[in-house]
Amino acid sequence: MLGKLDWSAIPLDQPIPLVAGGVVLVAIFGVLTWVVVKGHLPYLWREWITSVDHKRIGVMYILLASVMLLRGGSDAIMMRIQQAVAYQSPGYLPPEHYNQIFSAHGTIMIFFVAMPFVIGLMNLIVPLQLGVRDVAFPTLNSVGFWLTATGALLVNISLVVGEFARTGWLAFPPLSELSYSPGVGVDYYAWSLQISGIGTLVAGINLVTTVLKLRTKGMNYLRMPMFCWTTLASNLLIVAAFPILTATLAMLLLDRYLGFHFFTNEAGGNVMMFMNLIWAWGHPEVYILVLPAFGIFSEVVSTFSGKALFGYRSMVLATMAICVVSFMVWLHHFFTMGAGPNVNAIFGIASMIIAIPTGVKIYNWLFTMYGGRIRFATPMLWSIGFMVTFIIGGLTGVLLAVPPADFILHNSMFLVAHFHNVIIGGVLFGVFAGFEYWFPKAFGFRLDERWGKAAFWFTFIGFFITFMPLYIVGLLGMTRRMQHYDVAAWRPWMMVAVIGVAVLTIGVICQIVQIVVSVRNREALRDRTGDPWDGRSLEWSTSSPPPVFNFAFNPDVRGEDAYWDMKARAKQQMLDADGPQYRDIEMPRNSPTGFVCAFFATIMGFALIWHIWWMVILGGLGAWATFVVFAWRDHDEYVIPAAEVAAIDRLNLQQRRGLVSTAGEA
């Protein structure tokens, strides 16, 4: 009846996951009870859960990423403490638990923190920057978000029901095959990623289509803000790379469920094929994450320097070069497989070539600052911190691309330090910069600067204290994923790293305090103009938060930095009091399709993991039926009458007149 599921799935003998899971359950029930008792449920359902508004979906993506960041961060703290204490001792985490933690940490941080955070920001901002009212496929957007949430939910269920993978975040076979990992851990891993992977793919298709097909009047390709360009590049990579991940995991699942032999030791299976396929997805994946971050930095550096982006066309070229070359370098993840000198050298050099456009980007940000009037608001601090940190990560990255150096650094703590250097220093700093920068746009008030700056400094310094020691232990021969060790030379550095994690944790606490303080002081921090930073692109030309239709009129774009241009010509979108002729606006209706579909997908995923076949059929039919119902809908749009549009827009324009801009000076 319940497949492999029975009471032994609950880890009653392991206090740590049990207590953690208990606390999370109590918190969830607490929040749910509060929502129901206070009567917020209809509001949540109407305005958020069934919403197909790209801004709302973007915010929900970011919320999901933030919550998962706390989960992945807890895993990181536990790992650092384990390696600090497990010198000549077993530490406090047994291997079967420690191995789940590092696997979950990697999986969560990449798939359920970094990905939803960048996709959330792209969702929130790109339609506004393009001057349009929504993304190309609003309901599909909602489906993509909810399927991502399903994946995150399944990973977290594994904390208390069964176990998570103990194989590392890429689940290399043959270790991940049934004979060596007979538990449900790898199944949790694979099905979560299959379901959330579909969500990511549809988000990618949606954003590519949006950028290619939905631009406002005059917004041709070479007038798009840099963030739109990096969004386009990143989502092209998603569309090209995620099917590889889906196919690879499907093969692994066939091996595990139906006795196939794609990657097994027996019957002609080939583990090297898995290595190639997973990295053919995995390497583009890091550019999927970092390209949008590059876009955010371009926006932030340009805005806070009071200048247009230096070498805009060069930046576009660099972005698209990274997009293409990132697909040709995957073999550098396994130089030590013995592929031969020509193959290794060619892939090594190809990997270094990516450093050229990346270096160009750094220099162009540098020259954007040159001759600027730089304001050190929190987003700008994150950007400068990024430039300094990312260069160091780039240096070690190019070093790892030199095959003979990789022969001694592969899989070492040096490698761990390198990719945290680029993912924290690049992606995380980027999304934090974007979060601070666009928060007023999403919520209508700015974040507290003092707490924001404190968060930056603790995170920046904590990063160096944590990861510089890992570079050193890597050079001392330490490999990754050690549950315990006996080498005395490694110990002091692991102790330093654990101090660094404490500092990083203070940084995270500052971020939380910042949000709480800002919400309480929201009236003082209110952004009435819609343009708190003296911005340059179209998202700043509408109110904060924008009306559901974003723009009463589709803006007319005459050049790069569209909104700056309008301000400079003092021709803000119909600022004259006579008032333009407002028209009715049609917007897509809310739809519960995404939520309901994800609900059935969760049931199906859980049932697949535990081999509960009747429930698999039930979940599958439910998800399918949801789509059928959606496909047969009669009304998919509703009309906002011209009078309402006029009322909303007039209020916005009135408040905007007080706007002080330096745009006219130049």
Added chain:
Amino acid sequence: MNLLDPQGPVAAGNSTILIDSVFIMLVIVVPTIIAILGFAFWFRASNPRARYRPDFVYSGRVEMVVWSIPALTVILLGGVAWIGSHQLDPAAPVPGTGSPVRIQAVSLDWKWLFIYPDQRIATVNTLTVPVGAELNFHLTSSSVMNTFFIPQLGSMIYTMNGMVTRLNLRADNEGKLQGLSAHFSGDGFPDMMFDVNVVSPLAFPEWVTATAKTDAVLNADSYKKLMQQGIEKGRPVYRLEDPRLFELIATQQIPPGPGPELVSGAGRPHGGGHHAR
């Protein structure tokens, strides 16, 4: 285990390339970091002496320089990578004094088996080699992937079931080194550390003779016992009964090692992972 304290020519080559590459890159990285901090400080909004140039958004000369600097660096480093990949290919010969020593390494769950086919002996978790001689490794795995790595002798290489990888090394100084697995292989992974004893060319045959006197015999049967999942705390040695044992493993005539033994109803495996520690 310090990578920057190499004890053989391969490791010396690896670490030289590592250090050279870092210095080549530092030449542009350090000035760039200084420029970032310098520009950010000088062009702060509160500095009245900094000239505001909002129209400085394109310069052909600057563009040419910023594309050339990284490109030239990569051309230089690319040359280093190309030459280094060929010179330090794991399978490239490493000439030494005396006759080369053939060693067949098998990664087991979770220990290392070293077979000396010419000497007809085998050891677990300890590798004894003569100083100065070329060491010809042939490597495979009994089950999951691992990576054979002696940090101070240089280049690591994967071990995979049903396949043989090759690696040539040489140790230039007598002494005790440590090796490890550098690819996660399951619960006992951190216990896959092994000792490397580099002994004099005279002491090596003596060690071989002494080892060959052991009563323990390595054949297909005792190998199958050895490849059960578990951690080996001791340093067992064996006489090798059949010098073709490695071929039998590598060609899967001896089937791959079994995984964990017990599985609960919930699929949470027990045993295997629990330590003696």
